[in-house]
Amino acid sequence: MDKPAIVFVVDDDVSVREGLDSLLRSVGYAVSVFASVREFALARRPDTPSCLVLDVRMPGPSGMDFQAELSALNDPIPIVFLTGHGDVPMAVRAIKLGAVEFLLKPFREQDLLDAVRVAIGKDEARRKDEAALAELKERFATLTMREKEVLAFVAEGRLNKQIAADLGLSEVTVKVHRGQVMRKMGAATLAELVRLADLIAGQERAIR
Amino acid sequence: MRRDRERMRIDRPWLWLGLIAAMAAIFAADTLTNLEIAVAVLYVAVILISVRFDRPAIVIWFGVGSAVLTVLSYLLTPRGIQETGLANGALSLIAIGATTYLALRIGEAEARVRQTQAELAHMARVTTMGELTASIAHEVSQPLAGIVANGNAALRWLAATPPDAGEARQALQRVVADADRAGEVIGRVRNLVAKAPPSRDRLDLVALIEEVLTLARGELRRHRVVVRTDLADDLPQPLGDRVQLQQVVLNLVINAAEAMGGLETGPRDLLVGAASDGRAITVSVRDTGVSLAPAAIEQVFEAFHSTKPGGMGMGLAISRSIVEAHGGTIYAAVNHPRGMVFGFTLPVAGTTLDRQHG
Numbered sequence: 001m002d003k004p005a006i007v008f009v010v011d012d013d014v015s016v017r018e019g020l021d022s023l024l025r026s027v028g029y030a031v032s033v034f035a036s037v038r039e040f041a042l043a044r045r046p047d048t049p050s051c052l053v054l055d056v057r058m059p060g061p062s063g064m065d066f067q068a069e070l071s072a073l074n075d076p077i078p079i080v081f082l083t084g085h086g087d088v089p090m091a092v093r094a095i096k097l098g099a100v101e102f103l104l105k106p107f108r109e110q111d112l113l114d115a116v117r118v119a120i121g122k123d124e125a126r127r128k129d130e131a132a133l134a135e136l137k138e139r140f141a142t143l144t145m146r147e148k149e150v151l152a153f154v155a156e157g158r159l160n161k162q163i164a165a166d167l168g169l170s171e172v173t174v175k176v177h178r179g180q181v182m183r184k185m186g187a188a189t190l191a192e193l194v195r196l197a198d199l200i201a202g203q204e205r206a207i208r
Numbered sequence: 209m210r211r212d213r214e215r216m217r218i219d220r221p222w223l224w225l226g227l228i229a230a231m232a233a234i235f236a237a238d239t240l241t242n243l244e245i246a247v248a249v250l251y252v253a254v255i256l257i258s259v260r261f262d263r264p265a266i267v268i269w270f271g272v273g274s275a276v277l278t279v280l281s282y283l284l285t286p287r288g289i290q291e292t293g294l295a296n297g298a299l300s301l302i303a304i305g306a307t308t309y310l311a312l313r314i315g316e317a318e319a320r321v322r323q324t325q326a327e328l329a330h331m332a333r334v335t336t337m338g339e340l341t342a343s344i345a346h347e348v349s350q351p352l353a354g355i356v357a358n359g360n361a362a363l364r365w366l367a368a369t370p371p372d373a374g375e376a377r378q379a380l381q382r383v384v385a386d387a388d389r390a391g392e393v394i395g396r397v398r399n400l401v402a403k404a405p406p407s408r409d410r411l412d413l414v415a416l417i418e419e420v421l422t423l424a425r426g427e428l429r430r431h432r433v434v435v436r437t438d439l440a441d442d443l444p445q446p447l448g449d450r451v452q453l454q455q456v457v458l459n460l461v462i463n464a465a466e467a468m469g470g471l472e473t474g475p476r477d478l479l480v481g482a483a484s485d486g487r488a489i490t491v492s493v494r495d496t497g498v499s500l501a502p503a504a505i506e507q508v509f510e511a512f513h514s515t516k517p518g519g520m521g522m523g524l525a526i527s528r529s530i531v532e533a534h535g536g537t538i539y540a541a542v543n544h545p546r547g548m549v550f551g552f553t554l555p556v557a558g559t560t561l562d563r564q565h566g
Contacts, residue, residue: 018354023360
């Protein structure tokens, strides 16, 4: 988690590109620059918090088109737009599609650095959530079929007695299963267990 | 500066030589023939031709010279009837005087036409620059963005512990380069909107075209046009007015960009070419926009004819008058597989350039 954050910069103007490269490196980011969105799309991206500083108007596909492309591919990289002549509808569209910020050139340094910080923070948070979810899924995978069934009933708010009746088990057996589930899922309380079960259910629904 | 003036003085040497030879021949004929034969009337042709120098002083000199030679011939001619000779000489002098006066008026009228044309061209240029404001703002904001980023980076590299002088220097070098770049953009704009009298200089067409493409870059980018150039590097340098020819190229380039801006699909390629066959230089601007129908092509160079919504229809008409004033021709044709080619030819300096007034 301590790998340096990477800022990707895509701008067709070499001087802006190099300036951003130098500026962002001077505040401690790792920077990778590209002259076009095509170059960026072909680049390998290391698994570390990152964001994209993107020029809107470039020869070939524009930054806005590329944003739509990324969002169609479910690529969650946060985007900070830079543009020489933007208008309000353009900015609204970009922000609606999830852009972190829409800055006009020439931008103020602080605005850019703030936007990049927010974008990196957003990516970090997303990565943390994803990691937590992945861990949760791993834990869920260690449950036996019976334990998963018990968990499903518990999450619905049914009592041990009712679950025992539904599954044709003794109440004691249900209690043992439930204890196992709590331990394996790392839940300290019933409330937490229910929340984790919801997270997994939500994730599975999203995948389907 | 002095060298330029000297070159101006021997401008069109063949015309000088021809006129002086003609005067000498007329003088000889007038002196050798009898007094009754009014050869001196032929001086009017010389005076009329001298209008081509576009300099009233030269016309006056030819007029005065013709009159002096007429009188001289009269005195030198050995044979003939004195009274008839005197009457003929007087008539010749009146003809020479009247012609000189008319020649001066023609010169004035032509100068006025040229001035009006130049003013119209200037107005069109300013209008075009107005349309390009957003594009030019972009051209300036780009280096400014570079300056902001590089300047701040330099400050941070210097404030770091330990300071990184190497990084700071590189950043500052880019600041300087960007400032220069912004200055150049402004200089180009200033040149194009400045009101300068038409001039005749040797032109580096490649540099001229590249400057125009830089100015129009924002506009081209706005229309997402991909620009390619095919500029011969051994191009002869024609004589002409740099600003006016830049205006023509700018017009053609912007028209092409706008023609492609409305395209839903297909490539948006702009190819600017310049080539020479030794006698003429051809500059062409090819686009992959909509092709015009042959009937429409005939009309595009007419004033107030526009295929663009909101177009004044002056751009191509002015371009044509500029190109023709340079002794060239402007043309339009359908490009294959799609789009249009607009271009113009200019005579290579030294072939035919005494058609300055058009």
